[in-house]
Each structure stands twice: as structure tokens, then as C-alpha cells.
Amino acid sequence: MTRPAALPPAPRVRLSTWLLLAALVLLVIASFVSLPLKWREFFGREAIDTTVEFLRGFSPPEMAPNFLARIGTATLETLAMSAIGTLLAALFGLLLSLPASGRFGMTARLITRGALNVLRSIPELVWAAILLIAAGLGPFAGTLALAVHTTGVLGRLFADTLENCPPLAESTLRINGVPPASAFLYATLPHCSPQMMSYVLYRWENNIRAAAILGVVGAGGLGQMLKYHLSLFQMHQAATVIIAMLLLVCVVDAASFALRRRMTR
Template sequence: MMQKPSAAMPIPPKAGWSTVLLLLGILLLIVASFVSLPLKWRDFFSQDAIRTSIEFLRGFSPPELAPAFLEKIAYATLETLAMSAIGTLLAAFFGLLLSLPASGRFGMSARVLTRGILNVLRSIPELVWAAILLIAAGLGPFAGTLALTIHTIGVLGRLFADTLENCPPLPESSLRINGTHPVAAFLYATLPQSSPQMMSYVLYRWENNIRAAAILGVVGAGGLGQMLKYHLSLFQMQQAASVIIAMLGLVCAVDAISFGLRRVMTR
């Protein structure tokens, strides 16, 4: 009895010359980077460098644990958390609005224009935005919150637009063919399919904004970063160590909360 021939295994596509040339170009760029940069590895691991680093780190111990100082750290921690939360929330709202034209729902011209705006917003780092906004908003957390919001709008707007573009169009098309209003079809078909991935992006950006908010204080944008810059400029290393520990604790707590929320959403 003859057996049916088994289905042939799919043959992987061969790498074209363009792919090979691209990989070679990346490899040459990496080699050229190592050659061109004056990387002094020997000086970095010298005995003098190690001794100086150990002496510098010893200045951070023991951390300052005075109740009055810990109260200041707690207030700055809440300020940093509020900056990141408000900045992420506003960025998610405006990013969703901009993602609609950026995903091509209002024509190719609106898509190109909106994506260009999003590219500009996210290409400028938060520190640069904060330095610019400090001139108008002054020192404090308001400028830092605006800087986080503007930069994160560019990031989330692009991610949301890609999510909407990759969403299967059949459910929304079926509703619109049956006479449903386009807005209702989007809200009941496309948005529910895209919302879990969008929420994952929002939580991930919130984690990043916590770190960014802690650093924005270096330019005077409030929070833990401003405290860290103040004490480091006065060489008060023990106080700076307490601020750094508070930063690490805040980041770890937000990472744990974000991980738990993502696990709940994926279930």
C-alpha cells in the first residue's frame, strides 16, 4: 500500500546581497567606533583608579537617617511619583488622539504630518525639554511634568499608531457595513482589541518616566533629582546616599506594580 507523500518542509529564504551588505556595514561601524574612541581601559582598571573609587564610595556611608531629612525625602519621592504619573496620564490621552491621524485614518497627508510631529517630540530628550521649559515655567515640578508629557506623547503616539495599524480591520469593517457609525465601530471593535497592548505600553512608559523624573531634578525640575543635585554639589555624600536609596526603592516599587498590572491584563 503506497503512502501519501509528506508535505515538503518550507525552505527558508536565502539572505540577499542587501542583507549581507547591511550586516557588514553594521560590523564595520562597530569596529570603527572602537578604533576611533580613545577608550582607556588600562587606566580604568589601574590601582590608582580603583583606590580613588573606593575612597569615593566610602563617603556615602552611612546614609543620613535623621527623621527631619527622611521627611524631606518622602515629600520629594511623592513629588517625583506625581510628576511621572501626571506626565504619563496626559501623554497617554494626547498620544491616543494623535495616533488616530498617525495611523492613516484621516488620509495620507494627515498621517505624514502627524508622524513628523511625533518624531520631533520624541527625538528631543526629556532633559532638553525641561531645560527649555524652565525658562517659561520656572524652577519646580511643573516644568518637569511638562517635559515628561511632551516627550512621552511622541513615544506613545507612535506606538499607539502602530498598534492601530496592525489591528485586524475585519471587526470594524463588519460593523460599518451593517450601518454602525464610524466612531461607534472604532470604540466597540478596534479599541477593545488594541487596548491591552496600549495599556502595556503606558505602564512601560510610566516605569521609564519614574527614572526620568528622578533625573530631571538635575536641571532644577523638582523631585528627588533636585535633592540629589543639591547635596552632591555640597559634597554631602551621606545625604546623597539616602536620596539614591529612595530613588532605587521608588523604581523597584513601580516596576513591581507595573509587572503585576501587566500580568492581570494578560490573563
């Protein structure tokens, strides 16, 4: 019998790695020490009784047919906002990912990645507040806010995917005289498209939640209904809106999971 080959010795952990881990641990400890966390008041009897009484005000949810019809319209509006915003972000993110992955030189890479950093560093709520001035109240501003922020996220993810893609297939085509654009479309893009589509579907799930919140600043959908009823202390109607949000998120999560699973297989 042949003896199994011995495994090579594990690499030694560098001192810089230990120093980085120690700094992270100290940062976490300093965060707990510096923040005024009132755990005793949070779990106290008075806080629990107040929370239970507040949640009891949401029961029972409003189930009037006219109100449910309005909920259905707002749900479709929220779904449309997230879908269109994600689609626009995927298209623009793919276009920006080409220079961001270094295909047009280092200067274009740095400029494009800087622009993508700006787009994704500003939250959707801030983008919506800015775009409401130009587009007015309604779902159009919310859709644009989702598209702008998600373009920054998907553009960065797509660029990293293109950079990490094995270059052998595209290089082989280019050596044999295939133009660069055709080599990219027939070799690199098909290889990276499943990962890119997985990113798009994941961001669509996130945009469903974000679209429901953007209504707080007047961007339409379920979020705008929730803000309206909460501001009037109409808790029963607000409970129905919250349930519609939860159901919408669950349905989209399930559909996205099924699509990702089918694509990866």
C-alpha cells in the same frame, strides 16, 4: 502510519541583507577603533582605588527623622510628576495616533508623525530646561517636560498599534451600517487597548527614572535634592536620596509588571 509532511525549503538570504549586516559589523569595528577607549587606565589600580574611596564617602546614609521626612515628600513629588506626565501623554498620544495611523489621509499622517518625531527626539532634560523659563522652578515644569516627550513616544507606538490591528472586525461593523467612530470604539480600540496599556505602563516606569533626573535642572523631586546635596559634597545625605530613588523604581517596576501580567491574562 502517515509520514509527516516535509518542511518547505528555507528562503534564501538576499545579498542586500548580507551587505547590511557587513556594514553594521564594520560600523561597530570602526567605532571601537576611532574612539579613544582607555581600558587599561579604567581598570588600573589607581582608578579602582579612587573609585572605592569615592564610594566609601557615601557610607553611612543619613537616617535622621527630619531628613527622612523630606525624602518621603520628595519621593511622593517624583511619583506624582511621573504619573501625571504619563497620564497626559497617554491622552494626547491617543488623540494624535488617530491621524498618525492614516485614518484621516496621508497628508495628516505625515504631518502628525513629523510632529511626534520632534516631540520625542528632544530629551526630557532639554524640554525641562525650555519649560522652566515659562513655568518656573518646581515640579510643574518637570511634569510638562515628561508629558511632552512621552506624548511623542506613545503617539508613535499607539499609531503603529492601530496600523497593525486586524481590520476585519471594524470593516464588518461598517459594512453593516455602523458609523466609523462607533466601529472604531467597539472593534479596533478594545482589540488594541491591552497593547496600548502595556506601552503606557512601560513608559511610566521610564518616567519614574526620568523624573528623578529632571530635578538636576530644578524640576523638583528627588533629583533636585540629589543635585543640592552633591553640589555641597554632602555624600551621606546624597546616599539616602539615591537609595530612595532605587526603592521607588523597584516598587513601580513591580507594580507595573503585576498590572501588565493581569491585563495580558
